[in-house]
Amino acid sequence: MxxxxxxxxxxxxxxxxxxxxxxxxxxxxxxxxxxxxxxxxxxxxxxxxFDNFKRVFEMVPFALYYFNSLLVTVLVTYGQLIVSILAAFALSRLNFPFKNTIFIIVVSTMLMPFVVTMIPVFLIVSSFKWIDTYQGLVIPALFSGFSIIFLRQFFISIPQDLQDAAMIDGCGFFRILFQVILPNAKPAIATITLFNFLGEWRNYLWPLIVTNTTKMRTLPVGLRYLMTEGGGEYHLMMAASLMAILPVLLVYIFSEKQFIKSVTFTGLKT
Amino acid sequence: MKVRFRGQRFYLREIGVAWLCLAPALGLAVVFVFIPLVQVFFLSFTNWDLLRATKNWIGIKNYEYIFKDPKFLQSIWNTLYFAGVKIPLDLVLSLFIAVMLDRKIKGLRFYRASYFAPVVIPVVAASLIWVWLFDPGLGPFNQILGLFGISPIRWLHDPASSMLSIILFSLWKGLGYDIVIFLAGLQGIPPTYSEAASIDGAGQWKIFFKITLPLLSPVIFFVILMGIINSFKIFTEISVMTPKGGPLYSTGVIVFYIYQQAFENYRIGRAAAASVILFLMILAITTVQRKLGRKFVDYE
Structure with a gap:
């Protein structure tokens, strides 16, 4: 060389x-x-x-922030995955009237970023009395046009022969989903799960809007208020940041290849 | 059982299963995307104020107001300034690093993983680190500049440098993503092209500009488009590093303006009008890019 x-x-x-x-x-x-x-x-x-770490826990309910973040992230990631898998299955492997229309409708949602609709979403959520609740944090985040389209593109590439063979053997549509489509779509599902997990763990704007008491804050919102309300002591902020970053960083260090694969996978295909 | 619809035959059972599968997604989309989108237009013509509980139809007054509001006009300028400075820098830097990483270097994985590391961490946590790095007196940046004899910069505290500081942060945070995308694009180009050109006597620069770059154009286009759309959505780092929109509102971007109007001033109508403008801008960009995409991108 x-x-x-x-x-x-x-x-x-x-x-x-x-x-x-x-x-x-x-x-x-x-x-x-x-x-x-x-x-x-x-x-x-x-x-x-190591006092700084202790003081962070004394100043704010940091353990609670951690718990909230973890709970909301898990619920959103897996809830969104289920919703998206079902919709992607219908849009890729089933025949029904208006299929194309529905597909176009789902694609069009990608042109409507959350920052545009956040005010009405906030008003709707508050009319459901969901402000400052876990429902309010989780349910509006369960729909993702991107996840559906991404999974659909992958499901479509699974050979039709597999599905036909299963149908001849008498498989119903849901068995086809669970025994033919999902086992063949593992890389796509892993990618979208990783993406949604990261995206939700760092989500800031919606939790900022929809929570208004300390006990419902997620980690990013809690960190931000630690800066404005906690007197902005730099070393404490670093201890808190380190604790917020560490789990993500550890996962990254041990599965860096999967991360890189996921980026090229989603990035180049959209 | 089969049914006929517009000359096609469908199984009734299949139709049933399909709609059952689509129901959760469509239900959520209607409640949390489509109704809100219609509502945001509607709200922009009302004077809804969460504090005074008024809600009357006032026509285009909100639009008149925001287009006379210096803060709104500045927020549009700030957003465009962010995109206009950040995207070209990001493009050149990430492409440059990707090309070097593509040279079959030792330790590729280590370099790539390190450049990508800032991408995975939460924006808020990263912003908190940088608030300290930028601190004019207590931060290391001015100390390092001092070693080279450069006089201290007031970074986030000076209207002239505050947005540039945010851009510097965003470059650090997002560069790795584009490097990985470009690297994948470069590795997808068959080496036979450049070998053939090299045999014909083309130099490295010529190969890069005449072969690599055109073949990479779909990827470059994708990176630019994502860069523009993400620039219009930027909020988190602004809100954390400059909670009041920076000195003289120098870092107040569009989403920040919407957030302030809605959740600090409780002026839902005005915030909705600004949201509509943001939506139209994003829509316009997407339309233009599709037209340009067909014209300029070289899809082999």
Whole structure:
């Protein structure tokens, strides 16, 4: 191989720039008050103290935020998956009148981003008395035009012969879904699950709007209020951020290949 | 049992199963997408105010109001400024890094994984880190600049640099995604093309501009389109790093304006009017891109 030392040099400078904020967060999560409010800034904590993590739990109900985030994320991810799989199955493997019309309607929802409709959605949810409830956090997020279309594109590529053979053997439509389509669509389902899980774990705007008491806040909303209401102490914010990022980062480190595959899979196909 | 409909034959049972499968999705779409979309138009013609509980038809007054509101006009400009600066930078940087990663380098996986890492973490958590990095006195950025003899920048606290700071953050946060997309695109180009050109005496630059870039045009187009649409939706980092819209509203973007009108001022009508404008802008971009896409993109 030729020596591309300059390629490595440029890539490494970029690499340092990308990883520096993570490094800063980790180092700073252990700093004391005295380490933070000095000039010039200190890069390393004078001693490794774990007090910051404890103080985050004392200042805000951080464990509750964690629980809320996890619950809402799991419910949205799997609820949306079920809704999308059923709809995608009908749109790809079944014949019925107005199939094309329904397909176009689902595609058209992708042109209507949530930021446009969030005000009426908020008003509808509040007319259901769902403000500040788990229903309010979860149910409006269960429909995703993208998930349906993505799964449909994949389901369509499964050979018709498999379905026909199963039908000749006397399989009903739901057995075809569970025993023919789903086992053959594992990569697509894994991709969409990963995407929705990440998307929901970081979701900020809707939980910000729909919750108004501390006990219903999810992690992103709780973190934001930790900054404005918690006096904005930097080292505590880093400890809280580290705790919010850690689960995602661990999952990423152990399944990085799946992440990359998912991006190219969804990105290039839309 | 079979039925005939418009000259086609369908199984009654299959129709039943299909609608049963579609019912949850369509029900949710009607309640949480289509009704809200109709409502947002309707609300934009009313003076609904959550505090005073008024709700009267006032025609186009909300539109007159927002188009005279300097904050709204500035929010449109800020959004366009964000998109206009961020997207070209992102495109050049991510393509550049992807091309280098494509050179069969050692440790590709490690580099790619590191560039992608910021993409996976929550925006709010990442924003909190950067608020400190940007701090003019306590943050490391000015300290590093000082090493090179550059005088301190007030980053998020100066109207001249606040949006650029947000852009810098967004580049860091999103670059990895586009790198992975470009890398996949580059790896999809058969090496025979560039080998053939190389035998014919084409240099590296010529191969890049005459072969790689045109073959990559659908991917580039996709990245630009996603960049524009995501720029119009930007809110989270703005709301966390500049909770009041930055100095002199220099980081107040359209979604931020809508959020403030609706959930801080409780002016539902005005917020709805701004939402309609945002919708029309996104619709216009999507239409233009489809037309341009047919014209310029080279799908082999």
């Amino acid at each position: 030729r020596k591309h030392w300059w390629v490595y040099a440029i890539l490494s400078i970029g690499l340092i720039a990308m990883l520096f904020p993570f490094l800063w967060m980790v180092l700073s999560a252990f700093k004391t008050n005295a380490d933070v409010y000095v000039y010039p800034p200190k890069w390393f904590p004078s001693q490794w103290n």
